[in-house]
């Protein structure tokens with residue numbers, strides 16, 4: 001009987017380690033259990049895809065203006081709920097030459113979800129994206145970068161590409177960063193083929209400011225900016 005506690009302890013450790021590993025994988029940019037996913041593209045060409053998560057909201061015009069000023073095409077991972085609240089935003093973004101991607105309806109954390117809950121997050125958002133006029137492939141980006149079993153399984157079954165990122169300096173940090181700090185860290189981390197994630201919406205004026213600086217500095221360094229679809233297809 002003296003062995004039992006040891007066996008129990010071992011079992012507890014295995015379960016804890018598995019849960020820890022699952023948590024790690026769920027937020028991994030490079031590991032996914034099912035389906036195709038990408039976090040950057042291997043290339044020596046100086047191309048970068050700028051991607052903007054969340055929204056849309058009342059900052060749409062300001063973001064579009066800063067991109068138009070610089071003649072840059074980007075990819076917007078929008079929430080369906082944001083498109084419903086701001087129905088003019090999606091069509092404006094598409095008309096300006098940008099790509100739309102799916103970032104779920106309500107930005108729900110997609111762990112421990114049922115297939116029907118996943119469908120409820122993804123399908124109506126696709127409908128909004130189509131109604132906004134985007135007719136290219138709709139890639140998917142999970143809220144908080146979180147995905148484990150059901151979500152990737154659903155995405156694989158629907159032949160849906162998950163697009164993560166390799167550069168993101170303002171996503172999960174607790175410390176407030178200035179526009180200059182965000183710009184410096186983004187420019188330092190960017191490489192040929194990078195997918196850069198920024199959250200420029202709402203009261204995040206410092207991120208919008210940083211976005212302009214990032215574009216100007218990377219362009220001065222010889223980079224050009226393409227949509228995710230163009231990055232993936234090598235055009």
Ligand SMILES: [Zn+2]
Pocket residue numbers: 053054103107142143144
């Ligand atoms: Zn998000």
